[in-house]
Amino acid sequence: MKKVEAIIRPSKLKAVQRGLKEADIPCITVIPVKGTGLQKTYSERYRGTEQSMILHSRVMIMCVVSDNHLDKCIEVIKENASENQVGDGKIFIYDVQDAIRLSTGVQGNEAIL
Ligand SMILES: Nc1ncnc2c1ncn2[C@@H]1O[C@H](COP(=O)(O)OP(=O)(O)OP(=O)(O)O)[C@@H](O)[C@H]1O
Numbered sequence: 001m002k003k004v005e006a007i008i009r010p011s012k013l014k015a016v017q018r019g020l021k022e023a024d025i026p027c028i029t030v031i032p033v034k035g036t037g038l039q040k041t042y043s044e045r046y047r048g049t050e051q052s053m054i055l056h057s058r059v060m061i062m063c064v065v066s067d068n069h070l071d072k073c074i075e076v077i078k079e080n081a082s083e084n085q086v087g088d089g090k091i092f093i094y095d096v097q098d099a100i101r102l103s104t105g106v107q108g109n110e111a112i113l
């Protein structure tokens with residue numbers, strides 16, 4: 001099992017969610033976040049704030065998928081979230097030890113579908 005965290009532009013959320021659903025990955029958690037990546041214009045100022053200190057609104061999509069679904073999940077996010085521009089976001093992937101569905105007590109891969 002893997003946890004995928006994708007930090008993307010809010011405008012891409014609908015397309016990514018649709019793509020994941022079509023790829024049999026319907027279970028996601030979405031969290032509004034603010035953040036900054038590598039900014040190249042260190043000296044510019046916007047309304048008195050140094051450009052590199054501005055926190056941009058992004059959306060974090062979190063999903064836990066079986067190892068079998070991982071490649072497809074990443075492909076869908078890359079296809080739907082990228083404008084091939086700086087600030088598109090990033091994907092982080094983690095190992096997950098286990099999952100438990102509370103309604104049935106089912107554990108493991110069965111619990112995440
Ligand atoms: N290493 C990181 N750790 C945690 N969050 C990150 C990291 N890198 C990027 N982020 C998050 O992702 C968002 C988008 O990052 P962004 O795409 O600007 O990354 P970047 O490294 O600057 O690459 P790019 O050159 O594409 O702009 C950031 O606003 C931040 O919330």
Ligand SMILES: [Mg+2]
Nearest residue numbers: 037038086087
């Ligand atoms: Mg950036």
